[in-house]
Amino acid sequence: MLTHIKPSAWAVFTLLAALVTIAPAMAQDGPSVGQLFIKAYDQKDEKQMKELIKTHADQVPGEVKEMVEYAASPEAPPDARDFIFNIAGTMSKYYAEQTGDDRLLNAVRATYMNVMKAQQGPSLDPEAVEKVKKEISAMGDNQWRVNTFELGEDGALVVEIDVRESNNSELTPRIDFKKSKQTVELVKAKFPDVKKGKISWSSMGVGLRTLFLE
DSSP: OOOOOOOOHHHHHHHHHHHHHHOHHHHTTSSOHHHHHHHHHHTTOHHHHHHHHHHTTTTHHHHHHHHHHHHTSTTSOHHHHHHHHHHHHHHHHHHHHHHSOOHHHHHHHHHHHHHHHHHHOOOOOHHHHHHHHHHHHHHTTTOEEEEEEEEOTTSOEEEEEEEOOOTTSOSSOOOOHHHHHHHHHHHHHHOTTOOOEEEEEEETTEEEEEEEEO
């Protein structure tokens, strides 16, 4: 099994309905192997699950393929996705035990990992972020403090810099244009995979400058 999720009755119903939709040819002659397997799975009937795989081994790859394609698609309800992968993973596990062929199981696992990775969205290396934050601070003569350095849900980088006042500065500090451009180039060089975003400077809640990554 890929996860340890106990499906709700609604999740079971949703999955059964989905399987009827994606496997109409099998549904016409009665419940598909997948549907029967789900029923046995919900009843924790391991003997019946293994028997279904043993007697319908030739149908298992196709059933699992349909399940995985549906689970990995945008149409799959989030609350049922893991459950579907659980079913597909369990079926392919018993199939591997029965036939000695684990390629189906490996394919299910790989697809599941890719889906989970995609759901997590883009990320930044924490060590690289801390290093760049220190470089930005030094670039601003330690009058700049990076409060925010993160990716939004859309993958755009958001960098927010608080500019501290100095004894010789005005109430609203000025941001050297050359240094701000250098900051943009630094971020682009350190995170070449980030294609969009913005870097903003502010002081006492007053916006001083905003530059966009291009």
